[in-house]
Every structure is written in structure tokens, then in C-alpha cells.
Amino acid sequence: MTSSDTPENATDAPDAHAEHTGVAARDWATASTDPQYRAAVVDLLGALAYGELAAFERLAEDAKLAPTLEDKAELAKMASAEFHHFERLRDRLAEIGEEPTSAMEPFVAAYDGFHKQTAPSDWLEGLVKAYVGDSIASDFYREVAARLDSDTRGLVLAVLDDTGHAGFAVERVRSAIDADPRVGGRLALWARRLMGEALSQSQRVVADRDALSTMLVGGVADGFDLAEVGKMFSRITEAHTKRMAALGLAA
């Protein structure tokens, strides 16, 4: 076995460069005739929608910690962008004939649990959380996009495309660490705690929602593979570690 065909070397999502096959080659109308696929997409949209609404609330809350009016406005802007993502996802649920609230309900406990466990105690913790949250969400969206029918994929990528307030957070956190390197140690611990909580809540969701989990790991046709879930988590964790290092935080 040469290193070039060692799967562990892959850091991208497994089929990021692949042609669309299976469900990814179909549109919603044809793909959704499979009830298990349909249930998985409803779960996915519900999970993403509530995630955006919860993110809106927390970012708006964190805006109160902002040291300046510019900073406050910047966090409020991120919050507002999350709200608009929420609207698109909720509207899509309604469009495919699903009650958005029912679709979101199963994921409320996981998100609320995450945010409750990770309430930032100051402005910098809030920024790191916004950045980590935004980045993990992007990674997750990319992972999942390749496994979706073309219509759902378009929506997920559009919502992803519109994030990217990361630059602001990165710039502010870097300056704070430059000004006082001890801040880096504290924020590194904080980022690790965020990732730990995110993983623990995700695993809870994966365990609870069979259709969604099955889709996440390679499409309903291929059957459920727990090892594949683990690999997806590994890829997301690895990307997180790299980002934290780039930010000056040992993850």
C-alpha cells in the first residue's frame, strides 16, 4: 500500500472532487420519493434551521459584551445573517410541505444544551465561539452537500456561501493575543471546550436520528456505517485544529 492510496491522507470531504453520483445526481422531486431520504433531508433542514436561529440568539446576546459600538454592530450583523439563513431553511421546509417547527423540535435540546454549556464569559470568548461555530458549520455543510440531491445541495451551499464573517473574529483575536500572549492560553482551552461540547451534542443527535446519520455517512443506499461517522468527526476536528493553530491557539 503506497501513501497515495492511504485513505487517512484525505483531509477533504471524501467526495469533494468526485462526480455527483447516486442521490447527488438527482433533483428533489425524484430523490424525495424515497421516504428514508426524504426523512433525512427534513431532519437536516430542521437541524440547520434551528442551529441558525440559536446562533442568531447567541450572537445577539454576545453583542452586549462588545467593547465598542463598531464591534457591537459587527456581531449584530453576523446575528442578522444567521437569521436570514434561518428564514431560507424554514421557508424551504414549508415549501416541501413540512411544518418547520416540527422539523426543528428534535434538535432544540442539542443546540440549547451546547449554548448553555458554552456561554462566553467575555468578548473574546464570544468571538472565538462565533468563529469556531461558523467554521464548524461550514465544514459540516461542505461534508453534507455532496450527499444531497441537487435542489437541497443548492440551498445548503447558498447558506454556506453567505457566512464568512470569520475575518473579523480572527483579526480581533489575533490583536488581543499580540497585546497579551497569556490570552492565547486561556482562549485555546476555551476553543477546546467548545469543540468538545459540539462533538458531544452532535454524537447525541447522530445516535437519535437514524435517517439523518445514515445519509451523512454516505447515502441511504449504502447502509449505516459507524466508522464513517467517526471519520467525518475526525476530519472536522482536524480542520478545527489547523484553524486554531493559524489563529495562534494550540488546539
Place this chain on the structure above:
Amino acid sequence: MTSSDTPENATDAPDAHAEHTGVAARDWATASTDPQYRAAVVDLLGALAYGELAAFERLAEDAKLAPTLEDKAELAKMASAEFHHFERLRDRLAEIGEEPTSAMEPFVAAYDGFHKQTAPSDWLEGLVKAYVGDSIASDFYREVAARLDSDTRGLVLAVLDDTGHAGFAVERVRSAIDADPRVGGRLALWARRLMGEALSQSQRVVADRDALSTMLVGGVADGFDLAEVGKMFSRITEAHTKRMAALGLAA
């Protein structure tokens, strides 16, 4: 003196139906050559901008009290709309060469004071506050619009035009009072307190900001008239009382 020419009979803003004269007939480029007018508009935009940002924060905070996900989403939508108003006002300040933060700073204490004194203790109080706040803001925008140059007036009316989430709050509050009439008494007291705080903070601003106050009461050319400020407050209070009565609350 017949009743038809008694000014006390007027409930609309004094020149709501008048032709635009004075500064209102000019555009920003010509009107802003008067430094006192320019200072007044910068104050006004700064006050409105921070008001929108503060409203965003409070509505987002109140969204946490929502009894259902739909209600939460509705309050988040109002918050997001306020944020977009903030963006327009802030961008306008930058466009006319003013530092938005400096323009907002003088009004931070008044708004923060208002919100601190009027933190809702439950969902219905939050709704009444959103409704009262939205309505008073609309009344105020209308009062002031007639006294502005055409460019600033356009912006103020555009920001006004985009509010109007009132229907949602009215519907929810009415149902709650129908279900339990005792709720009406409590909310009536609450609305009175909101109005009292709003007036007390406004009077503080009026006392502090001469250029703004002078413009509010009839244009800088006409000189400052304290009686006119009183009348403006009376008109806004009267409109509030009527709205509260329509809502089933004795104001």
C-alpha cells in the same frame, strides 16, 4: 377664535399636510451648508442609528422569552429588521463624512437607560414593549420627517416604512387578554411605565442636544420653542393612549 383655528385640535404632526417649505424644500447638499442644520441631522441620524442597534439587542434578548419557535422567529425577524435600519442610518452617516460611532455616542446613555429600566419580565411584556417602541418610533419619525431636507427625509421615511411588525404583537396581546382579562391590567401599567421612561429619557436628550431639539420643533430658522417640544410630546403621548385603548389596555 373658532374651534377650527384652535391649534390644540390638531392631532397630526403640525405640517403633515403642508407643502414642503424652508429646509424641507431643499436637498441635503444645499441644506447642509447651514452648520446648525447639519449638526442637527448628524444628531438625528446618530440617535436613530443607536436606537435601532439597541432595539435589535433588546428584541433579540426578548426572543428568548418566546413560548414557541414561531414566536421566537417572529421576534428575531423584528430584531433583524431593526439591524438593517441601523445599517442604512450608519451608512448614511459615513456617506456624509461623519464618524458613525461619534454620532451615536451622545445617545447611548439615554437608550441604555431606557432599556435597563424597562427589561420585560415575561413574553407579553416584551411584546407590548416591542409594539409601543415601534409605534412611538414611527410617530417620532413622522413628526421629524416634515422638518428634514428631501434626502434625509427619504431615508427616514424608508426606515419607517419598513417597520410594522405591530400586527403580530397586537394579535398576541389581544388573545392573551381574551384568555385572561386580568392580564390587561398588568400590561396597562407596564405600557404606562414604558411611556414614562421613554418621555423621561427623551426629555434628557432634548435638554442636552440643542441643535437637534431646535430642529425638532420647527426648523432652525424659527428658533427654539420649548412649548412646541411639549406639544410634540403631547401628540405622541395621545397617539400612544389611543393605541393602548385599541389594544384593550387603559393607558
